[in-house]
Amino acid sequence: AQSVTQPDIHITVSEGASLELRCNYSYGATPYLFWYVQSPGQGLQLLLKYFSGDTLVQGIKGFEAEFKRSQSSFNLRKPSVHWSDAAEYFCAVGAPTGTASKLTFGTGTRLQVTL
Amino acid sequence: GAVVSQHPSRVICKSGTSVKIECRSLDFQATTMFWYRQFPKQSLMLMATSNEGSKATYEQGVEKDKFLINHASLTLSTLTVTSAHPEDSSFYICSARVSGGATDTQYFGPGTRLTVL
Numbered sequence: 203a204q205s206v207t208q209p210d211i212h213i214t215v216s217e218g219a220s221l222e223l224r225c226n227y228s229y230g231a232t233p234y235l236f237w238y239v240q241s242p243g244q245g246l247q248l249l250l251k252y253f254s255g256d257t258l259v260q261g262i263k264g265f266e267a268e269f270k271r272s273q274s275s276f277n278l279r280k281p282s283v284h285w286s287d288a289a290e291y292f293c294a295v296g297a298p299t300g301t302a303s304k305l306t307f308g309t310g311t312r313l314q315v316t317l
Numbered sequence: 318g319a320v321v322s323q324h325p326s327r328v329i330c331k332s333g334t335s336v337k338i339e340c341r342s343l344d345f346q347a348t349t350m351f352w353y354r355q356f357p358k359q360s361l362m363l364m365a366t367s368n369e370g371s372k373a374t375y376e377q378g379v380e381k382d383k384f385l386i387n388h389a390s391l392t393l394s395t396l397t398v399t400s401a402h403p404e405d406s407s408f409y410i411c412s413a414r415v416s417g418g419a420t421d422t423q424y425f426g427p428g429t430r431l432t433v434l
Contacts, residue, residue, distance in 0.1 A: 234421065236422070236423075238425070243408075243428070243430070244427055244428065245321075245323070245410050245425040245426050245427040245428045246361075246410070246412075246425040247425070248422065248423075248424065248425075251422060253421070292360065292361070296421070296423075304351075304363060304366070305351075305363070305423060306363075307360045307361045308360060309359070309360045310359075310360050
């Protein structure tokens, strides 16, 4: 069964500093990988996704993530964090099973941005 | 594109009543939609997969008679929480799947906060 681990429950960074959120997955083949962001009381917004090809993926809002098969990781990065980036971030792995690709989510990382 | 809406955004009901939550894909057709439940400060738990024109597939431990799912059209899925009890209070989020190889992606609705008194 697939699984996702986000080791960091809570991270605090200063505005303008760089950011890296960790994500490790467990899956028998090449997975579909996603990062979503959730603001308080809101649904999830897709930041970026990886299916195949270039292992460095660019997303919205200046985020990027790198798929590293050898480390089973898909870490999210941003060179300069803005105060509006404060939110909950979820990494997810999808298994293309049958006609529906189920997603398994990590437990999330709460990002706090200090001014 | 790929906008998903949910209605209502917030509902408060008495114990024993039933509540219906709608999930709509506004600018695309979705043969598959998903329903999740999220407890405070926790991750999303998949409850069921809703397939247009067929029965929903429920995850282990989810009571199908309590959480009724209907996917009557390519843009609408509904979740009905029957005989709701306080332990059903939660944040319910739906997603709609855009399928097709490299575009196989789920887009999420804004969620519905259910409070059962």
